[in-house]
Amino acid sequence: MRTFSMIAATLLGMLTLAACGSGGGGGAATPETVLAATRTGTDIPTAPLIDTVGTTRALTFFAGGSTPLFSGIDAVVSLPPGVTIKADSEGSVSAAVLHPSGGAVGNAIAAGNYTPPSATMPGRVRVALVSARGFAPGEFMTLHCDLAPDATPADADFGLSLLSAIDAKGVSLADVSLSVRSGQ
Numbered sequence: 353m354r355t356f357s358m359i360a361a362t363l364l365g366m367l368t369l370a371a372c373g374s375g376g377g378g379g380a381a382t383p384e385t386v387l388a389a390t391r392t393g394t395d396i397p398t399a400p401l402i403d404t405v406g407t408t409r410a411l412t413f414f415a416g417g418s419t420p421l422f423s424g425i426d427a428v429v430s431l432p433p434g435v436t437i438k439a440d441s442e443g444s445v446s447a448a449v450l451h452p453s454g455g456a457v458g459n460a461i462a463a464g465n466y467t468p469p470s471a472t473m474p475g476r477v478r479v480a481l482v483s484a485r486g487f488a489p490g491e492f493m494t495l496h497c498d499l500a501p502d503a504t505p506a507d508a509d510f511g512l513s514l515l516s517a518i519d520a521k522g523v524s525l526a527d528v529s530l531s532v533r534s535g536q
Contacts, residue, residue: 407501409435410535411510412453413479413493417528421486421520427530429495430511431475434503437495439466445495450479454491459483462493474511486520497534507534 411429415422431437439445445464452460460483469475481493499505510532517528 407499411495414531416489419519424482424518426480426515428513432505432509434500436498437466449496453494456487456492459485
């Protein structure tokens with residue numbers, strides 16, 4: 353979780369600098385340069401992915417609000433029983449499992465951290481997406497979930513909590529709605 357927090361903070365800080373100007377000449381940060389700046393030897397997952405049995409389902413995220421462009425969204429998804437996420441031993445979710453989609457394809461970076469269910473808490477995954485150029489309201493990210501053979505969750509079974517959202521100028525947004533839809 354610590355690595356995810358450091359990556360999210362670094363991405364949001366770089367995004368703010370790119371949106372507000374970094375004080376020097378040169379071009380704006382691109383998703384590639386932001387990703388390169390956050391990839392250090394300790395950030396790259398090296399452990400194998402945890403394998404689960406069953407089927408998969410794509411969970412697509414949508415954002416709405418009065419802003420014409422979002423630059424970052426940070427949220428937590430509570431998973432229903434029987435739903436898990438492939439992650440490394442530290443909970444980092446790979447780009448094959450969580451990635452930009454819709455209007456964020458090609459100009460955003462997604463990151464996630466999975467916490468498996470316990471006896472008292474459901475499984476959950478913290479997801480973040482940042483973009484130096486911004487993305488319009490609508491579809492912005494897809495998360496691939498693993499389903500146990502007997503799991504049949506409805507979209508309403510996935511809990512969704514917005515932690516923060518910023519616009520293209522780095523301003524925190526309050527009037528944001530988030531929703532998810534699965535490819536059932």
